[in-house]
Amino acid sequence: MDNQSAMLPDPRVLDFAKRHLIEVPGNPSALHSVGLAAKSAVEEAREKVAELINAEDARNIIFTGSATEANNLAIRGTAMRNASKGMSLLASRIEHISVLNSMKDLQKNGFQLQLIPVDSRGIVDLQALERMISKQTIVTSVMYANGEIGTIEPIKEISHIVHEKGMLLHVDATAAAGRIPIDVQNDGIDLLTLSSNDICGPQGAGALYAGPDVKIQPVTVGGGQERGLRPGTENLFAIAGMGEAARLARLEMSDDSIRLKAIRDSLIREILKIDETHLTGHATNRLPHHASFRFDRIEGESILLTLDAMFDIQVSTGSACSSRTLEPSHVLLALGLKHEQAHGSMVMTLGKSNHPDQIQVVFDAVKKTVARLRALSPL
């Protein structure tokens, strides 16, 4: 029940990527035939990723090593290159830490950062955005959907507001890609972040889409790979796999989404029958595979550990990146929850291996876990 943090690579993707590694073991920068074959594998992957998000030109896709790296390149690379036009940055309060920390780091270079509030379901406050944005706002970053609460943002409306000021919109689509359709041209997105492992590809690849009008500078310097924007020898296995995962996601997303939504809705219906249990995020405008809750008077970490140890069911408490810090999630706090409320969170993300027979088993396990922990709780 934790496909988001441990998304299993699709076996078809692994086969495809492995074949590339064996049959095309070249370095894409080499000019001989083996190098050219490797280069064409990278270009094939670029086409497949471009098709997943309807990019106008595959050359606008830059492969990176992860979504974190793509977010850094999008924000730092664009802000540094365009600093003469303005030094203000905007991000929603619920962005991933790699977006927020990229922006916070730029504050050391004189950039100013403002965070856009969200409502209690995690939807960005559009009026606040209109008030905060100016012609100095060099980058605005709002994620397509949030991985902790599942909420999908009104990206088209956000793009409209940002473009009215003539500024750039970066969208982190790590949690949304391969789950819901994304169309960078129709949505009006200038920069978009993708992750291989979040679309059932291998770990070790990410991608940044940078539209035709976007000027960007590298944040890592070295050779000329990826138009000099992400120098370093390409991870051929992960990139070829990411391309194949993107192709399969485009073909299968709609059927997967219908199947997982049905399981997700039953899970939500059942789990909300437990006393003092609340859904987090938006009730309907949420990712099809995503169910997130909070339970009064108990800790998410205790739920996670009990479900794992007693029932062999794996869930998450929120972001895998911050779950080790035991700090309450900045996403849940941004919804207006108190610290003690934010601590009681549990996130379930479904994937290909989940099926309807699991709903009752999971519900029973969660119910027993919550009753057991509440009986022990001093609160």
Ligand code: PMP
């Ligand atoms: N953005 C979002 C929205 C995420 O959920 C994550 C984590 N999967 C990342 C960025 C960073 O991904 P990675 O750790 O693979 O770089």
